[in-house]
Amino acid sequence: MANYTAADVKKLRELTGAGMMDCKKALDEADGNVDKAVEALRIKGQKGVAKREGRSAENGAVVSLIAGDNTSGVVLELKCETDFVAKSEKFLVVANALAAHVAATSPADLEGLLGSEIESGKTVQAYVDEANANLGEKIVLDRFAQFSGGYVSAYMHRTMPDLPPQIGVLVELDKENAEVAKGVAQHIAAFAPKYLAREDVPAEVVETERRVAEETTRAEGKPEAAIAKIVEGRLNGFFKDATLLGQPYALDNKKSVQQILDEAGVTLKRFARIKVGI
Known part of the structure; x- marks a missing residue:
């Protein structure tokens, strides 16, 4: 039997995100050498990426990143197969790194995002594939929204207390009003309008x-x-x-969303709502 300790297994799990039995097997095959075991697990994981392509990724998280002055913001959905992975620290680190990359590079669309370089010599697609390998599940990035120019705010909603946010809403007002931005974003999270106004349908x-x-x-x-x-x-x-502005406002159903905005003297320029898997 290879010479390694429980601390070596723990270290390998932290480095790769692989399961305990996989780590023990890799250390056995690598004669207790942690670096060689990491390499073996990475190779095994990358081979597993293709095998996982046909599997369903309906769990995950929505993360957000708002500029300190609220002039720009991002919401991004990263999907995985199980809620166990969705709430893991390693998965959320990947999701937040992707949101930060979007904020920094402002890709025009998903294709541009996946092809952009997130680390030296590594595209976003390769970064996601690496997460796929390390976490042992199908990991999918296929939606994000980014606004800038007005007053941008986000509301993140947890459908279960032990899971990361499953719904993320990004709103952009023409001027600063944190209270209205939050209230309208909460309304959007709850009522899921598809369009801003009738003329947008x-x-x-x-x-x-x-x-x-x-x-x-x-x-x-x-x-x-x-x-x-x-x-x-x-x-x-x-x-x-289907349209937001005419809906009865969630926090005061005697008024429409349009009336709430008018009374506050602000205009909602646009919004985006992302719910995991939908």
């Missing part, structure tokens, strides 16, 4: 909703003379659910 989406409403109404056998009015009512219901 794509025409093809409106047309589809109108067609579905009309076909549904006819299938219900409503009088022909009443169909147009019923369809408009259902379309208005869709807009209420």
Whole structure:
């Protein structure tokens, strides 16, 4: 049997994130040499990346990074397979490093982010693959949002107390108002609007909703003379659910989100909501 101690196993686990039995096996094969065991585990882990490609990554975390003066901010989702990994320190270190990289480099899109260099000679994609290997699970980076120019704030929501945030909301106001920014972000987290206002809903989406409403109404056998009015009512219901500004405000449902913004004298320029796996 190779000559190594429990401290060596602990050190190897800290260096690689591998399981205890894998670390013991690697130390056995490396005759107790920790450096050789690290190399062996990394090779084994990289081979496992391809094997994990077909597996599902529906757990994970949303992290945020807001500039000290609130002029810019980032929210980013990093996914994994289990909640065990999602709440691990090593996984969250990777997620926060990626958010910091986005904040520093402002990539135009996901393709640009994955191809950018996060460390000397290492792309973001390679960095994620390395996390995949070290953590032993499929790790996926496929969503982020970055705002700058106005007053930027984030709200992070935990759906379970022992897990990292599963919902992240980024908002940008035209001027500073921390209280309104937080309240509106909380509302967005809870009600999940897809669009800011009616005029932001794509025409093809409106047309589809109108067609579905009309076909549904006819299938219900409503009088022909009443169909147009019923369809408009259902379309208005869709807009209420899908667009933010007309929704009753979560913290005061007697007012709309638009009224809350107007009373505060601010404009919500844009928002992004990311929920893990959705």
